[in-house]
Every structure is written in C-alpha cells, then in structure tokens.
Amino acid sequence: MAQANPTYTAAVIGVGKAGQDTGTRTGGFRIGYTHAETFKRNPRIQLTACADINADNLRAFMNRFGVSHGFTEYEAMLHEVKPDLVSIGTYVGWHRPMIEKAAEAGVKGILCEKPFVASPADLKAVQRIAQTTGVKIVVAHIRRYLPAFARARQLYNDGTIGRPVMCVAGIEGWDLSEWGSHWLDMFRFFHNDQPVKWVFGQLRVRDTRGFGHAMEDHGVAYFEFENGGKGLVDGGRGLNGGMTMALLGTQGSIRVLGEDTLVIQNAAGQCEERFPAEQFGGWTYAWDCLLNDLIQWVDGGDAPMTGLPNVSRSAELNLAAYISAVRGDRVDLPLEDDTDEWPVEIVARRRAQALDVRS
C-alpha cells in the first residue's frame, strides 16, 4: 500500500553565487539558496544533494545547508543520487537540457526558475518530455501566491472598477524576461489565465549580457486577451508616480504600490488596502505555497496554477513578444515558430552585423 504522505528527496541544481546576495542584471541573486531554504522548511522533503559547475559555489552551499552529496556535473548527481524532486536555479539557457535529463533519470517533480525556457523549440521539447515521462514541472512565478495580487485579480474581475480594460507595468532598469516574465505571468493571472490572442514586441538591444544571454536595454510587450482586456509591460522604464502597475477598468482603476498595497478608485471614491508581509508570511509563504503545490501534484493531485500546463503559456507570451521583435510583425497565438535560440541573440547579432557593414 502506498504511504499516505511520503517523504520526497530533493536536490538543487545551480546552487547560486557564494557569499552575499549581490544580485544585478548579470545574476548573483543565488536563488538556489531560496530553493534550499524552502525545501528545508517542508516536513515532507529531505534535501540530499546539490550540483553546480562552480566548485566554490558548491562548497559554500554544502556548508550552509549541511548537504553531503555535491557534484560539479548535474547528470552524475541525477544518476547516483536519484532524487525524487529537483529545483533548477541556473540561467534560462540551461533549463531545457536539465529538465530533459532530470525527467529521463526518473525525477518526479521539478521546480524551475523563470524565465522558463530559451526558445520556442525548447518550450515544445519541455512539453514533450513532460508528456512522455509524466514529470511534473512548476515554474517559480511565486507572486501568484501573494495576497495583494490575488485581491487585485478579484477586484479587476468583480465589477468594482467596471469591466477589465488594461493592465500596465513598467520596470525601471530591467527587461521583459529576467524581471518582466513575472509581470507577463501576472497579467495572465489578472485575466484569469485566458488565452492571449496576439502580441506586439519591440526591443532596443545593445551590448548588455546577463544571466548567460543577450539582454535588451529596453523592451516592450503589448498584448490582448480573449475578453478584450490588454496588457502592456515596459521592460526598462518605470511608471510615473512610482507605482508598480495599474489595472484599468471601464469605471475605475487599481494602482499597485510595491507588492503589498492597492489603491482602488471608482465612483464610490478612493480606498487603500494593505497586505503587510507580517500578516501572511511574506515571501516565505509564497515559496512554501509553490513547493506544496508541486508536492500535491506529484502525490497525484491536479496541476496547480504554477504548473506547466498553465505557465507554459506565460513562457509562450514572453517568447512571442521577442519573436514579434525579430519578425517586425504582430505575432498571433498559439505561437507557430521553430526558433531554437534565445531570440534576443538574433536581434543582437543583426545589430552587430549592421554595424560591421557600416564601418
């Protein structure tokens, strides 16, 4: 008879930079530490192993979390340790091979970082391996679990500000993927994960590289959902008034300040709702929700909102915005495209070639 609440072994691949969190546009947030802390808090998980190509990072992580099995090759770890679950805290270009190898090695559940995959071809491949092996994959779109955003979604859809018109966000100094992927996913969440009909994307790409790939200095994605609601994510420039995002309805608006305060305006006037971290547990709560959702799915439950069947469409939207910039055209979804590299690299290469021709 199957154990009622089995314990699962877990491993972290890509443990994160040793030392302090010095996250910048080039990496160094050491999100693997957050994964490990989340595993450690969960009574149904035993963190047993880790893998990282950087021996210093590996050693620091093993000491910090008391993990005795450390590997500089993740494939060796998968075959020797055979963990039930793995988390992937490396950069986007590594996600597809790591997911494929983990699934082929018999891993049951994967917690993968965003941006999820590097190309439309990678997205198809990951969906294929999930189908053939049954591996359950959740993506770290943890903001879906924050109460301020859940409340904003409710108010955007229940008539408080009329009918949904548009969500707009601006991210000062960032991009459409390393940061923007959170808001692309969030705008799908606000629109109840309805299909996106089309997306326009445009990019300014210079020489910036970060997280192992070419990064736009400024990017914009503009898209429409099935119900006519629209999304606009400005990856690069913030919004006036210092707000994180605004949700506009036919009869009012919701401004999101930080990630914990809503200012609601409609014919009844203006009111503010706050969701302070100390009341619900903050980021720790969100990460625990994500891991618990993965565990219940691996146990045999339904796919959660952060599971591949749903959030693969956030990755599709993200990539489609880039493909739109590559094609110089609107892209209609579902995305029909076989590009097998990070699309921003294509834009970067074109610019370099154009500069070469001119010089």
Ligand SMILES: NC(=O)c1ccc[n+]([C@@H]2O[C@H](COP(=O)([O-])OP(=O)(O)OC[C@H]3O[C@@H](n4cnc5c(N)ncnc54)[C@H](O)[C@@H]3O)[C@@H](O)[C@H]2O)c1
């Ligand atoms: N969900 C979130 O809120 C959140 C927050 C921060 C970062 N992230 C994402 O996490 C990812 C990692 O970012 P970071 O800033 O934590 O990076 P980091 O630089 O701190 O850590 C990345 C780690 O991956 C290792 N690595 C690289 N290639 C590898 C390989 N082939 N095999 C094994 N290990 C490898 C590096 O040595 C390093 O230890 C990024 O995609 C980033 O967008 C997500």
